[in-house]
Amino acid sequence: MHPLEPLSADEITKAAEIFGHDGLIARIVLDEPTKDELAASNGAAPERRAAITMVPGPGAGVLEAIVSLTDESVVSVDHIPDVRPALLFEDSINAIVAVMGSEEFAAALRKRGIDDLEKVQLDPWPAGTFGIAHEEGRRITRVIAYLRDEPTDNGYAKPIEGLVAFVDMGKGEVLEVADYGVVPIPEDKGSYALADNGPARTDLKPLEITQPEGPSFTLDGHHLQWQKWSLRIAMDPYEGLVLHDVSIAGRSVAHRMSISEMVVPYGDPGPMHGWKNAFDAGEWGLGRMVNSLELGCDCLGEIRYLDAVFADEHGNPQVHANAVCIHEEDYGILWKHWDMQGGTTEVRRSRRLVVSSISTVGNYEYGFYWYFYLDGTIQLEVKLTGIMSTMAAESKPSHASMVAPGLAAPYHQHMFCARLDMDVDGANNEVYEVDVLPDPEAADNAFKPQATR
Numbered sequence: 001m002h003p004l005e006p007l008s009a010d011e012i013t014k015a016a017e018i019f020g021h022d023g024l025i026a027r028i029v030l031d032e033p034t035k036d037e038l039a040a041s042n043g044a045a046p047e048r049r050a051a052i053t054m055v056p057g058p059g060a061g062v063l064e065a066i067v068s069l070t071d072e073s074v075v076s077v078d079h080i081p082d083v084r085p086a087l088l089f090e091d092s093i094n095a096i097v098a099v100m101g102s103e104e105f106a107a108a109l110r111k112r113g114i115d116d117l118e119k120v121q122l123d124p125w126p127a128g129t130f131g132i133a134h135e136e137g138r139r140i141t142r143v144i145a146y147l148r149d150e151p152t153d154n155g156y157a158k159p160i161e162g163l164v165a166f167v168d169m170g171k172g173e174v175l176e177v178a179d180y181g182v183v184p185i186p187e188d189k190g191s192y193a194l195a196d197n198g199p200a201r202t203d204l205k206p207l208e209i210t211q212p213e214g215p216s217f218t219l220d221g222h223h224l225q226w227q228k229w230s231l232r233i234a235m236d237p238y239e240g241l242v243l244h245d246v247s248i249a250g251r252s253v254a255h256r257m258s259i260s261e262m263v264v265p266y267g268d269p270g271p272m273h274g275w276k277n278a279f280d281a282g283e284w285g286l287g288r289m290v291n292s293l294e295l296g297c298d299c300l301g302e303i304r305y306l307d308a309v310f311a312d313e314h315g316n317p318q319v320h321a322n323a324v325c326i327h328e329e330d331y332g333i334l335w336k337h338w339d340m341q342g343g344t345t346e347v348r349r350s351r352r353l354v355v356s357s358i359s360t361v362g363n364y365e366y367g368f369y370w371y372f373y374l375d376g377t378i379q380l381e382v383k384l385t386g387i388m389s390t391m392a393a394e395s396k397p398s399h400a401s402m403v404a405p406g407l408a409a410p411y412h413q414h415m416f417c418a419r420l421d422m423d424v425d426g427a428n429n430e431v432y433e434v435d436v437l438p439d440p441e442a443a444d445n446a447f448k449p450q451a452t453r
Helices: 009-019 035-041 089-100 103-111 280-284
Strands: 024-030 049-055 062-068 073-080 120-126 140-147 159-168 173-179 218-220 223-226 229-236 240-248 251-265 277-279 304-311 317-339 344-361 364-373 378-386 400-404 407-410 415-422 433-438 447-452
Touching: 009 024, 009 049, 009 062, 009 073, 009 304, 009 317, 024 304, 089 120, 089 140, 089 159, 089 173, 103 159, 103 173, 120 277, 223 344, 229 304, 229 317, 229 344, 240 344, 240 364, 251 280, 251 364, 251 378, 277 280, 280 344
Parallel strands: none
Antiparallel strands: 024 049, 049 062, 062 073, 120 140, 140 159, 159 173, 218 223, 223 229, 229 240, 240 251, 251 277, 251 415, 304 317, 317 344, 344 364, 364 378, 400 407, 433 447
16 A cells, blocks of 8 residues: 555544544544655555544544554544634534524524525534634534525525524534624525526537547556656545645656645625635535535546545545546647748647546535646646625625625635645755846846746
8 A cells, every 4th residue: 555545444444443532523534654754665655644633522622633553553642722623514513403493593584584494594604713702612603594495496595684693513502693684585596407597508519528548547546647647646624635746757746735725705894794704625624525526527538536535523434436537638739830931830739637626615616627738737727616605785785796686795705725845856946936027237128037036
């Protein structure tokens, strides 16, 4: 087994048994070997370790442990007080159940003409750290609500504006129901179903991509090779896609590449939306929210998939089938030249290898696409789709755009933090920013690049 091979289902079970503490498990992942350990191992498997984050009680504070799967022992345990893990699924369910049982929340719904709680969609949100009165020592969520007249409706088309519940997730206790005033609920159901938006286009002819001889890449476990490229693929519950040990033609390029965090701050200053500042990797988990692509994705051609295995909150392994999609794409012209004097034309076509995954975090879908090109280029593209986070509004708000009658979308941003542990021909690398500037010492329109380390 390669030292960077992700934990198997059996290893996750074994790690949970070795640790043996009571509490909810936020994650069990491979404790990745250091660069020195990898170099010393010379490709053999060093000590196999798992990193565990556990929530021991209903309040703030976690245990972070390292267990040796090789020696079947606990290597270390650190108690880290007054921190919160990512929102646990069990905590989220506790919060929804608590709000559904709150008479104060039900009374606020009745003020808005809603008597049937089964028609209410509740979304727990990370509470943020804005000095709210309830947060000390607790795991808090703010729960906002939407209306679904039918179970398959688009809840984000009908936000129940002005209503937020503060909930202690660990204890399943509603601490406060904040009612900032009734705003009419939009009437349009905002359906995106084909049945409500048809007919579908009929003038597009079939587009088929076939590779009769199969793809040009090989996949051995989590080791991918293509056109002199070599890399290892993993799926982290928080970071999502992680690429290790990237090299080309036997030359190292990167030790590790991932999206370590992303944040979505909302610009509306009101009490309903001004606190929204979701860290979709650390607070929800791009890997935990990964789609199973067995029902189709936007990949065409000869596709290969990789499953992801994560621990649930009780230490049991769960398989996310077809979490990673791998395929090739034609990418047009890589290089071309027509020699007018000699009457010759030479063309080299470009092709790229695509390693991708799609995560759904609440209303948004994020598609992560790592591209590897024939000329040695690496590119990351993030495709955002899904549904905007919405607010009910009778007129255009100052910090939002109207997207339908009575419905607005607050201005917001999506900021991605890439963790790139580059290793280009070795560990001693430098990064330069290159700007094109005018050359004041030269005449006419002279300019040249300026590199800044």
